[in-house]
Amino acid sequence: MIGCILKSKIKVLYTFLFALVVSFGALAQEASEQADIATKGVTPGATEGAEVSGGDPAVISAGEALFKNNCAVCHSAGSDVIVGPGLQGVNGRHSEAWLIKWIKNSQSLIQAGDAEAIAVYEEYSKQAMPSFAFSDDEVKSILAYIESGQGVVSAPTEGPEGATAGENVGTDAIGAVGGYLDIVLVVLIVVLIVLVVTLLLITSLLRNYLNKNRTLNEYDAEVVNQRFDFSKIYKSKAVRTLVVLIFVVVVLDLTLDKVMGIGIQQGYEPKQPIAFSHKLHAGEHQINCNYCHSTVYKSKSASIPSANICMNCHSQIKTESPEIQKIYRAIERNRPIEWVRIHNLPDLAYFNHSQHTQVGGIECQTCHGPIQEMDVVYQYSPLTMGWCIDCHRETPLNTEGNAYYDKLVELHEESSKGAFTVSSNGGTECSKCHY
Amino acid sequence: MQDRIKYWKGIEELDNTPEFEKNAHNEFPEFLPVNEAEGGEANGKTRRRDFLKLLGFSMAAVSLASCEAPVRKAIPYLNKPVDVEPGVANWYASTYYQNGDYNSILVKTREGRPIKVEPNPSSSLTPMGTSPRAQGSLLGLYDNNRLRFPLIKGKEAKWEEVDKQIKSRLASVSGKVAFVSSTIISPSTQKLINEFGARFSNFEHVTYDANSASGLLQANGGVIPGYDFSKANAIVSINADFLGTWLAPVPFAKQYIKNRKVDADSPSMSRHYQFETIYSLTGANADVRVPIKPSEEAALVSALYKAITGQGTATGAMADSKVLAAAVKDLQANRGRALVVSGSNDPGVQAMVTAINAALGAEGNTIDAAPMYVKQGNDADMIRLINEMNAGSVGAVFFYNANPAYNHPLAAKVVSGLKKVGLTVSFADRVEETAANVEFVTPDNHYLESWNDFEPKKGFLSLAQPAISPIFTTRQMQDSLLVWNGSNSDFYEYMRNNWRSVAGGGDFNKFWEKAVHDGVLENGATLLTAKSMAPASTSVKTIKPSAIEAVIYEKVSIGTGDLTGNPWLQELPDPISKATWGNYVAMPRRMAEEMSVVQGDVLKVTLANGQSIELPALVQPGQANGTVAIAMGYGRNLESMPVAQGLGANAYPIATVIDNSVLYTGPVTLEKTNSTSPIAQTQTHHTIMDRLVVQESTLAKYKENPKDVTEYIRVATHEGPAKPATISLWDDYEYKNHHWGMVIDLNSCIGCGACTMSCNVENNIPVVGKAEVLNRREMHWMRIDRYYSAVEHEEKDYATMEDPAENPSVIFQPMLCQHCNHAPCETVCPVAATMHSSEGINQMAYNRCVGTRYCANNCPYKVRRFNWFSYANNDKFGFNEAMNSDLGKMVLNPDVTVRGRGVMEKCSFCVQRVQLGKLEAKRENRRPKDGEIVTACAQSCPTEAIVFGDMKDPESRISKTLARQNGERAFHVLEELNTQPNVTYLTKIRNLA
Numbered sequence A: 001m002i003g004c005i006l007k008s009k010i011k012v013l014y015t016f017l018f019a020l021v022v023s024f025g026a027l028a029q030e031a032s033e034q035a036d037i038a039t040k041g042v043t044p045g046a047t048e049g050a051e052v053s054g055g056d057p058a059v060i061s062a063g064e065a066l067f068k069n070n071c072a073v074c075h076s077a078g079s080d081v082i083v084g085p086g087l088q089g090v091n092g093r094h095s096e097a098w099l100i101k102w103i104k105n106s107q108s109l110i111q112a113g114d115a116e117a118i119a120v121y122e123e124y125s126k127q128a129m130p131s132f133a134f135s136d137d138e139v140k141s142i143l144a145y146i147e148s149g150q151g152v153v154s155a156p157t158e159g160p161e162g163a164t165a166g167e168n169v170g171t172d173a174i175g176a177v178g179g180y181l182d183i184v185l186v187v188l189i190v191v192l193i194v195l196v197v198t199l200l201l202i203t204s205l206l207r208n209y210l211n212k213n214r215t216l217n218e219y220d221a222e223v224v225n226q227r228f229d230f231s232k233i234y235k236s237k238a239v240r241t242l243v244v245l246i247f248v249v250v251v252l253d254l255t256l257d258k259v260m261g262i263g264i265q266q267g268y269e270p271k272q273p274i275a276f277s278h279k280l281h282a283g284e285h286q287i288n289c290n291y292c293h294s295t296v297y298k299s300k301s302a303s304i305p306s307a308n309i310c311m312n313c314h315s316q317i318k319t320e321s322p323e324i325q326k327i328y329r330a331i332e333r334n335r336p337i338e339w340v341r342i343h344n345l346p347d348l349a350y351f352n353h354s355q356h357t358q359v360g361g362i363e364c365q366t367c368h369g370p371i372q373e374m375d376v377v378y379q380y381s382p383l384t385m386g387w388c389i390d391c392h393r394e395t396p397l398n399t400e401g402n403a404y405y406d407k408l409v410e411l412h413e414e415s416s417k418g419a420f421t422v423s424s425n426g427g428t429e430c431s432k433c434h435y
Numbered sequence B: 001m002q003d004r005i006k007y008w009k010g011i012e013e014l015d016n017t018p019e020f021e022k023n024a025h026n027e028f029p030e031f032l033p034v035n036e037a038e039g040g041e042a043n044g045k046t047r048r049r050d051f052l053k054l055l056g057f058s059m060a061a062v063s064l065a066s067c068e069a070p071v072r073k074a075i076p077y078l079n080k081p082v083d084v085e086p087g088v089a090n091w092y093a094s095t096y097y098q099n100g101d102y103n104s105i106l107v108k109t110r111e112g113r114p115i116k117v118e119p120n121p122s123s124s125l126t127p128m129g130t131s132p133r134a135q136g137s138l139l140g141l142y143d144n145n146r147l148r149f150p151l152i153k154g155k156e157a158k159w160e161e162v163d164k165q166i167k168s169r170l171a172s173v174s175g176k177v178a179f180v181s182s183t184i185i186s187p188s189t190q191k192l193i194n195e196f197g198a199r200f201s202n203f204e205h206v207t208y209d210a211n212s213a214s215g216l217l218q219a220n221g222g223v224i225p226g227y228d229f230s231k232a233n234a235i236v237s238i239n240a241d242f243l244g245t246w247l248a249p250v251p252f253a254k255q256y257i258k259n260r261k262v263d264a265d266s267p268s269m270s271r272h273y274q275f276e277t278i279y280s281l282t283g284a285n286a287d288v289r290v291p292i293k294p295s296e297e298a299a300l301v302s303a304l305y306k307a308i309t310g311q312g313t314a315t316g317a318m319a320d321s322k323v324l325a326a327a328v329k330d331l332q333a334n335r336g337r338a339l340v341v342s343g344s345n346d347p348g349v350q351a352m353v354t355a356i357n358a359a360l361g362a363e364g365n366t367i368d369a370a371p372m373y374v375k376q377g378n379d380a381d382m383i384r385l386i387n388e389m390n391a392g393s394v395g396a397v398f399f400y401n402a403n404p405a406y407n408h409p410l411a412a413k414v415v416s417g418l419k420k421v422g423l424t425v426s427f428a429d430r431v432e433e434t435a436a437n438v439e440f441v442t443p444d445n446h447y448l449e450s451w452n453d454f455e456p457k458k459g460f461l462s463l464a465q466p467a468i469s470p471i472f473t474t475r476q477m478q479d480s481l482l483v484w485n486g487s488n489s490d491f492y493e494y495m496r497n498n499w500r501s502v503a504g505g506g507d508f509n510k511f512w513e514k515a516v517h518d519g520v521l522e523n524g525a526t527l528l529t530a531k532s533m534a535p536a537s538t539s540v541k542t543i544k545p546s547a548i549e550a551v552i553y554e555k556v557s558i559g560t561g562d563l564t565g566n567p568w569l570q571e572l573p574d575p576i577s578k579a580t581w582g583n584y585v586a587m588p589r590r591m592a593e594e595m596s597v598v599q600g601d602v603l604k605v606t607l608a609n610g611q612s613i614e615l616p617a618l619v620q621p622g623q624a625n626g627t628v629a630i631a632m633g634y635g636r637n638l639e640s641m642p643v644a645q646g647l648g649a650n651a652y653p654i655a656t657v658i659d660n661s662v663l664y665t666g667p668v669t670l671e672k673t674n675s676t677s678p679i680a681q682t683q684t685h686h687t688i689m690d691r692l693v694v695q696e697s698t699l700a701k702y703k704e705n706p707k708d709v710t711e712y713i714r715v716a717t718h719e720g721p722a723k724p725a726t727i728s729l730w731d732d733y734e735y736k737n738h739h740w741g742m743v744i745d746l747n748s749c750i751g752c753g754a755c756t757m758s759c760n761v762e763n764n765i766p767v768v769g770k771a772e773v774l775n776r777r778e779m780h781w782m783r784i785d786r787y788y789s790a791v792e793h794e795e796k797d798y799a800t801m802e803d804p805a806e807n808p809s810v811i812f813q814p815m816l817c818q819h820c821n822h823a824p825c826e827t828v829c830p831v832a833a834t835m836h837s838s839e840g841i842n843q844m845a846y847n848r849c850v851g852t853r854y855c856a857n858n859c860p861y862k863v864r865r866f867n868w869f870s871y872a873n874n875d876k877f878g879f880n881e882a883m884n885s886d887l888g889k890m891v892l893n894p895d896v897t898v899r900g901r902g903v904m905e906k907c908s909f910c911v912q913r914v915q916l917g918k919l920e921a922k923r924e925n926r927r928p929k930d931g932e933i934v935t936a937c938a939q940s941c942p943t944e945a946i947v948f949g950d951m952k953d954p955e956s957r958i959s960k961t962l963a964r965q966n967g968e969r970a971f972h973v974l975e976e977l978n979t980q981p982n983v984t985y986l987t988k989i990r991n992l993a
Helices: A002-040 A057-071 A096-104 A106-111 A115-123 A136-148 A161-213 A218-224 A230-235 A237-260 A278-284 A307-314 A322-333 A353-359 A364-368 A385-394 A403-415 B011-015 B018-025 B034-038 B048-067 B132-141 B159-171 B187-198 B214-219 B249-258 B281-285 B294-309 B322-333 B347-359 B379-391 B411-418 B477-484 B491-502 B508-518 B567-571 B589-594 B699-704 B754-762 B769-774 B824-828 B854-858 B911-923 B936-940 B957-965
Strands: B004-008 B090-098 B101-110 B113-119 B176-181 B203-207 B224-227 B234-238 B271-276 B288-291 B338-342 B367-372 B394-400 B423-426 B452-457 B460-464 B549-553 B585-587 B601-607 B612-619 B627-631 B656-658 B661-663 B665-676 B696-698 B715-717 B720-722 B740-745 B783-792 B809-815 B834-836 B842-844 B946-950 B983-986 B988-990
Touching: A057 A136, A096 A106, A096 A115, A096 A136, A106 A115, A161 A218, A230 A237, A307 A322, A353 B911, A403 B911, B011 B018, B090 B132, B090 B452, B090 B460, B090 B508, B101 B132, B101 B249, B113 B132, B113 B754, B113 B936, B132 B567, B132 B754, B159 B423, B159 B477, B176 B187, B176 B379, B187 B203, B187 B452, B187 B477, B187 B491, B203 B379, B214 B347, B214 B661, B234 B294, B234 B322, B271 B281, B271 B322, B281 B809, B288 B322, B294 B322, B294 B338, B294 B347, B294 B549, B322 B338, B338 B347, B367 B452, B379 B394, B379 B411, B379 B661, B452 B491, B460 B508, B477 B491, B491 B508, B567 B754, B567 B769, B585 B589, B589 B612, B696 B699, B699 B988, B740 B957, B754 B783, B754 B936, B824 B834, B824 B854, B936 B946, B946 B957, B957 B983
Parallel strands: B176 B203, B176 B394, B234 B271, B234 B338, B271 B288, B394 B423, B549 B627, B585 B612, B696 B988, B740 B983
Antiparallel strands: B004 B783, B090 B101, B101 B113, B224 B367, B452 B460, B549 B665, B585 B627, B601 B612, B601 B665, B656 B661, B715 B720, B740 B946, B783 B809, B834 B842
16 A cells, blocks of 8 residues: 555656656757757858958959869868868969969960979879869969968868857757756755655654653544555545646647657758768868759759769769769769758748848858768758748848849838848748748 | 620520529539448448548558658759759740641740740740640640550551661552641751652652641642731631631731730721631631621622622622621721631632732732741642542552541541552551551650741741650651661751751851750741642532531630640630530520520531531520531540540531532531530639629720720719728738739730630649539639620610620630739638738648638639649549659649649749749849749730739839729729729720721
8 A cells, every 4th residue: 555655656756757847848948949049040141351361352252252163172272182282372382373374274284394383293193183264363363362361271170150159059058058957956856855854854753752752642642643644645636636637738748749740850860872971071171062062052952963073073082982983883874873862841832042042141051050060961950830930030131232122121121120031021921932 | 875785604694594593602513422432322421430440540640651751862963964953944945836826935844844835035926925735735745645666557666677667668669659747837847758759759748737728728829828917907807717726826816916905095906807607716806796607608708809809799698798898898998908818718719818808909018928838738639649549559658747537528538548558657646546547657756855947937937946855765757757768867967957058158056056046037038838739720619508507617725636635725615615625516596496405415416428426515606597516626536545535526527528629517417316415614604793894895985085995883982982992991011022913905815715724834733624624623723704795775676686695795804813902812711821922912822721612702703723632643633644644744833832632722923933033133133124024824825915013113014004004994803892903904995897
């Protein structure tokens, strides 16, 4: 009997504690979501070149764009060798006129017997550098960018500031709030247990004292020695109802939670047919996303690169790797590579990459997470409608320099003091995404 | 005495039959048979056990489905073509030409598959729109019933084997070698066929059209006069449906409408008289229409000939016709700006028409010096060949785009003749009637898979380029000929070389690239020469009057039958009868009453030769008395055409051959049978309750006071009559960015249905089939309402005793979601699945819709469509390949959701195009340009009747039109309901005599 009572007591306690934890957990999650949005909701534009000393920032940023789109595949702006040499200090190593000639057509320079050219060619295992149809000014802007040292990355794993920083702050927030709550909870429980034990000790001391040292009349003795009838609690309707109620609430909460999670594949990390590492390509080698996902600025689809894009580099680099051999085999068999799709939006939702990247100026990492740190890509964002809508509500439109919005910004400022967000331009209406 | 125009949608509404009354009050026809799956148990209740079973199953299914999402693959190109960007459409200039219907087009492709056909604005012949057939032709590309390989005696064969056999048989051929084709307007193909024939001592290229214009050609030396309707102030057409099916309807519609658009600054338009037997699309647009019998046609033309040229004789009732006198007066008053056309295939009649036009000074004015080539068929040649085949003097025959075993009046003789020919080859893309009777079938590519060139009019060249590589192992006819000729080059090279003569000086590659890019070359260079044709006899062939004269005609959607296998076109309602899926006997009301026939009664039609066919009757107001009309192209009984199989009956045997001319008319006798067969019509189910829906006026009134042609409804208030919009319970929307709107000019709309077809293709609209159309569940987002009307006189005198259905006028009104600013549908949706956007669009969120259908109930325009079934991936709708086979699904627009069962849908103002247009502008840091964002219906309209644009942009065409027409012709349908639509109509103006 007693065991039974004890068990029930423990059950109640557990359920109660569980309920507490669940509700705290929910609180914590909410807090972290808010923290997330607050910190990384918006990262408009790319790096700004305002503080760069020496050289015209406009020229440097033009050079940066050219460098990232054309050179970064084979060269780092630092001193690492990717395919060709790292370009840090290249302006010192060669004359500008020579560099212009070399970049425009390296092979003709080599064939002309230029000693400097042949030396470079020999040094980097006779890898021919392709010719580029740049104007002189464009080459100069690239050189200016290299000289500015902006492209030199101290720690290769560090991604674009916005996302990484945001991510850290986000997890810190979760950690801080969660840890604090845990400590309070533990302390509370300890205090309660101590309190209960103390009270039990006091009652037992008192009873012993009364029984031994006092002669009590029958009535008092009964009161003092009264045994608490635990079965009363067990049999009490109120308690039973409460227990059942709490149980039902917990089960419901769990079910709802699970049901709401159906179809959400956040964290989905399937094994891909080829162990391609974004960490290596986007992280360490700093290859621009646009190089492989070539339609991300102009189409609804970012496009998965076709094998011929891989071959731009891998016809020369790491040809012996078993993973890259798989690409060769695909080409030989004339069978495209069947990647496993990670980000699956339902067919009823229309999403356009270019709207967000080109027009909105959103970084890839805002939705895809720290892709430059992922060896295997996983789904970073929940991709739920709530997640979309939240961002559309919070994000100010990237209207600068876009004549489409000129009058709209004026009109908005006349009528409202809040930020001109996506949703204030109708960005949360049904037919913006569903048609 | 105020005469009032009474509108009605069909005979049912005019007569107000009890059945019509019942239907009119039912919003939805009937509920779905729930127990269908259980063998139709009649109790209408689900049994408890079944309910539990279902419940259990669905629970299990849900929990299973939720465990793990299916693994989806993303498969990139192995070697991405340079021009193809996933998610970005590519456009290729090409040309659609079939049976006279010429359209210079742009083909929209996504990820390498064609998904839409649009007009090519570079063309001066068809810059504005396309025909509905051109729109629908796209589905033919993905038709599973096309041949996938060549056939020898009906068995699958390899191309090498076919080539080997045909080559050796050709080497030893004895007798005549005949190449039978429908009209070929491709100069290079024509040249190639001539070269192919040069090898043989006895070769003939016989051109033969299922609906031939050989009479017209004979009267004009083998070419079609270069009609220019845009210059004509007075048009008289006798049985020529030039806006719908006659010769080249799309270029004609463009010309015709140029002189029909009016505004207060230039209130002038052409006057158009139409004398015809059937109620054609052209007749519906005419200012004056007179029903005539086929046997009266020759007399009518003679009377006109006499009146204009003073020669010949005019006798009979026709000569005394008052309308004819008025027409003559108008023609003579507009000398040099008048045009007479006739659809007759009688060279004698056509010779008179040519003389009339000459006398009216049409040459060089309303008849351009550059002739047209769109029809070149010669009936006499074909009849001779059929006789030669039967006589056994033909050694080899090839059929290209020609199916005489089905569509020639002497089809039986064609079949018997084929047995006596040594080598028979067909290039048909499927086993049709002729191909089923030949030894070799060497399937041709679809036109979107082929290179080709065209010259529809002298000096107007155009090109077709492949928009996709061949899906099956088919081969272009021209390439086959080159192979059999032992040539190593392909047709592309052949054609390129042929074009060198028109390139002029300079770099040919550059010239060629530009020509392929533009799709047209209109610098006057010409490549095609038409065979000259002399009239066999100029005597007029007399059609003996008979009790019931039958005519056979082309439907606007189906044509001569090449497109019967196309479910999109099958479900496109006929512009006048609004009937879908099948043909019928269209008869005037008087005849129906005399025979006590009601619509849907099956009639036995017995032809002159004793053959008979059975078809249901359709009461057609305006059909000439004593005549019936039956559409061509039906009655296909081959398994290779499952969509068309069993629909209607073949009407070609009605055509009669007189003196080597095929006349598309013949005497028949009708007999009522006991069976009935319902006709699936789309429009006649609702009533307009006598409300003001369409508006029309006359040119005379318009000239007098342009502000007096449109009736604006005012509501009574204590301050006097007020605009309904001034009294409102709702707050108005404020549009800051865009305010999309549409203006539809009822004067320009000819009712062809190109917009409906275009909308279907663009928006993945399902085809529901005959049974469901009968259930009034068609899904078209855009429909063209056709109202018959007759003047209702207040005073009941003898004139008004006439039957209003004898010869009613017709007015067309394209009807689509009106995108009301105060939309009745939005307020009744319990789940807010339909609501207004900040750009004026009434949005529909399918995945939020729970299917209460309150919105459809509350919509005064009846434009909402409910998905009663799942139309995709459903075997019951397997005839709609566009949604039910892997191949067919390639035609779907990837930017538009395929809707599921149980949700409501409706016109979205092509929001996918609006969104894309805005995005393109944003990407280029600018505002969208007017005309850049255009809905599918507006883009495909051959007469620019639909203008779509941003009403917030004061410089846009729509804003300017509205500003000019406001208070004159602009009106909103059912304005009194204060729904404030974003679609505005412009009152139709008739130039009544």
